[in-house]
Amino acid sequence: MKKNIKIITKHWGKINPLRIEEYLKEGGYKALEKFIFQMRPEEAIQEIEASNLCGRGGAGFPTGKKLKMVAERKEKEKYFICNLDESEPGTYKDRMIVKNNPQLLLEGLIISALTVGASKAFIYLNGNYEEEKYILEKALAQAEKEKFLGEKILSSGYNLELKLFFGAGAYICGEETALINSIEGKRGEPRMRPPYPTEKGLWEKPTAVNNAETIANIPWIILEGGKKFATIGAECSPGTKLYILSGAINNPGVFEAPTGITVRQLIKEIGGGIPKGKKFWFAQIGGASGVLAIGKDLDAELTFSKNCLIPLGSGSVLVIDKSVEIYDLLFSWSDFFRRESCGKCLPCREGTFRLNEIIQRFEDGKISQRDKKALGQILWSLENTAFCPFGKFVAKPFQDALERLDIFKNV
Amino acid sequence: MKTTEKILLNYDPEKENLLPVLKEISSFFGFISEKNAQKIADYFSLSLSQIFETASFYDFLKVKNSPQIFIKICSGTVCATIGTRKIIKEIENKLKIKIGDDFNPRIKLETASCLGHCGEGPIVIVNGQVYKKVTVSSIHEILEKYV
Numbered sequence: 001m002k003k004n005i006k007i008i009t010k011h012w013g014k015i016n017p018l019r020i021e022e023y024l025k026e027g028g029y030k031a032l033e034k035f036i037f038q039m040r041p042e043e044a045i046q047e048i049e050a051s052n053l054c055g056r057g058g059a060g061f062p063t064g065k066k067l068k069m070v071a072e073r074k075e076k077e078k079y080f081i082c083n084l085d086e087s088e089p090g091t092y093k094d095r096m097i098v099k100n101n102p103q104l105l106l107e108g109l110i111i112s113a114l115t116v117g118a119s120k121a122f123i124y125l126n127g128n129y130e131e132e133k134y135i136l137e138k139a140l141a142q143a144e145k146e147k148f149l150g151e152k153i154l155s156s157g158y159n160l161e162l163k164l165f166f167g168a169g170a171y172i173c174g175e176e177t178a179l180i181n182s183i184e185g186k187r188g189e190p191r192m193r194p195p196y197p198t199e200k201g202l203w204e205k206p207t208a209v210n211n212a213e214t215i216a217n218i219p220w221i222i223l224e225g226g227k228k229f230a231t232i233g234a235e236c237s238p239g240t241k242l243y244i245l246s247g248a249i250n251n252p253g254v255f256e257a258p259t260g261i262t263v264r265q266l267i268k269e270i271g272g273g274i275p276k277g278k279k280f281w282f283a284q285i286g287g288a289s290g291v292l293a294i295g296k297d298l299d300a301e302l303t304f305s306k307n308c309l310i311p312l313g314s315g316s317v318l319v320i321d322k323s324v325e326i327y328d329l330l331f332s333w334s335d336f337f338r339r340e341s342c343g344k345c346l347p348c349r350e351g352t353f354r355l356n357e358i359i360q361r362f363e364d365g366k367i368s369q370r371d372k373k374a375l376g377q378i379l380w381s382l383e384n385t386a387f388c389p390f391g392k393f394v395a396k397p398f399q400d401a402l403e404r405l406d407i408f409k410n411v
Numbered sequence: 412m413k414t415t416e417k418i419l420l421n422y423d424p425e426k427e428n429l430l431p432v433l434k435e436i437s438s439f440f441g442f443i444s445e446k447n448a449q450k451i452a453d454y455f456s457l458s459l460s461q462i463f464e465t466a467s468f469y470d471f472l473k474v475k476n477s478p479q480i481f482i483k484i485c486s487g488t489v490c491a492t493i494g495t496r497k498i499i500k501e502i503e504n505k506l507k508i509k510i511g512d513d514f515n516p517r518i519k520l521e522t523a524s525c526l527g528h529c530g531e532g533p534i535v536i537v538n539g540q541v542y543k544k545v546t547v548s549s550i551h552e553i554l555e556k557y558v
Binding site: 169184188325363 | 428429431433434464465470471472491496
């Protein structure tokens with residue numbers, strides 16, 4: 001495994017995010033030039049397919065396949081959306097991409113949008129990200145001035161209109177169909193699938209929705225080739241990934257490392273280990289909806305593959321030591337999910353509400369046998385009957401807490 | 412003087428502008444009144460119910476005037492592990508309210524997820540003023556200023 005390869009974080013801290021000139025000096029927008037003057041869109045998609053790049057938002061859908069599906073549609077109007085509605089608690093990787101190198105994101109976004117033949121692209125930005133909005137607005141204006149955006153990009157036949165769309169504080173809008181509904185001015189509730197957004201997305205037109213981190217990988221793939229990308233990291237989902245380390249760890253923050261790394265390596269080698277005097281209990285991988293990795297899972301490789309023991313999710317790693325009270329965490333999760341459930345389907349609307357009630361009783365020490373039984377049933381229905389993946393997300397940490405941490409031991 | 416009409420005229424009456432318009436009006440007036448909602452509906456050629464359908468969904472859009480004392484407390488994972496629960500209990504006991512309910516029209520206590528100050532938690536926000544590193548004892552001093 002090649003280590004220390006930097007794709008996204010290569011220029012972080014070395015360039016001023018507010019000045020496009022510094023990015024250009026470092027070889028920025030070379031990938032866009034290569035794409036426009038030396039490649040046809042199909043060739044670019046072939047490169048991306050060969051790279052085996054998969055979606056970095058958590059689901060891990062192959063990016064090349066998604067772009068191809070949209071590119072092959074015959075409709076004239078197509079859209080491309082960059083999903084920057086990052087609202088998973090403890091996840092701020094996309095925010096760091098914008099803060100450190102917005103032009104890399106824009107370059108990837110322009111190339112991706114042009115490969116699928118979209119004439120209009122959106123960046124859906126989390127409503128809380130005021131500072132990032134300012135940076136992106138500036139970056140957009142500069143890119144337009146340099147003719148990387150707008151009509152006749154670099155004097156070629158390509159046109160692209162890019163619009164910044166600001167969210168209004170809803171976690172569920174990170175789900176692609178809910179995000180599309182939100183842009184259309186509707187309630188941000190997920191849609192029935194199929195039809196998938198690649199067939200009927202924004203305004204019923206084919207739409208590709210990609211995570212910001214996925215998009216930031218595109219320029220490198222275009223320049224260096226898909227085959228080279230496929231050799232980095234784990235075989236099933238190659239490339240590098242941004243990991244967010246937090247909790248009981250010596251250096252918290254965002255770090256880039258290849259996929260297929262183990263939790264132990266992340267904590268020890270990158271995070272600098274656990275502070276003195278604290279004892280590792282478990283780590284939650286992938287935000288509030290992530291799985292809980294206890295001692296024996298620490299050597300499992302983190303990938304996006306469905307077969308792997310610990311899915312990578314959004315890439316956040318929250319290390320919990322033994323001094324933390326489990327009620328505090330259970331309360332935080334259940335309260336978060338109750339608030340953010342969109343209310344479209346019954347299992348999720350009622351399930352998250354009752355879950356929160358039970359957890360509150362649990363904290364007060366008044367949990368009954370009936371509650372314990374109900375808890376199992378609620379989690380089952382959330383996992384199996386909820387309309388969108390949100391239900392599964394809710395069930396996951398609670399199921400893990402029940403199975404792996406034995407939280408009812410003292411009740 | 413900014414009026415609803417002036418805000419509306421900054422945008423084209425296309426549906427993708429609905430959410431930005433609602434956000435601007437909600438933050439400017441504090442909430443979206445029925446009168447303003449009707450004006451927005453007319454401008455976008457939508458029905459009043461469609462406007463409220465969207466407006467009632469998002470956290471940033473308010474359809475009711477906010478109470479005199481509006482307390483938000485962060486229950487994100489980081490804040491929760493360092494004492495959010497105890498502070499909530501303390502506020503509930505002091506102000507005789509329950510978290511999340513609307514029974515007291517003057518005071519409202521709500522939880523919010525991560526507010527982005529993870530290193531300095533627990534975070535309490537009272538009427539937009541952010542208080543960091545709140546403790547069970549310091550919350551009393553903070554609330555005294557408002558009650």
